Amino acid sequence: MNWMDFLKPTKGKIILFLVLVFVLNYFIISFVPVAQTGLVLAGIPLGFWLVGGSGLGNLKLDASVNFSPTNFVVDLIFWYFVSCVIAEMYQKIRKK
Helix, strand or coil, X not given: CCHHXXXXXXXXXXXXXXXXXXXXXXXXXXXXXXXXXCEXXXXXXXXXXXXXXXXXXXXXXXXXXXXXXHHHHHHHHHHHHHHHHHHHHHHHHHHC
């Protein structure tokens, strides 16, 4: 199989991709343990969403990074590649 066929989007790959990106990252972002005074970029494999608290009450921190688009794009590429690998492995197992 060549790379074009491997990376070609199919219904199964897209559904798996959406589950991996949004469901998995939702749980990671929702349940990431952070200190109350810490701010962390959460996500897998690279953090892209800012979570945590300032712990300073009414004082506002100047958080210049609330969302990292570069890390998010890298995450999208990573999870699409993972979904292609899983779909390819499933196809080989199913043929046997």
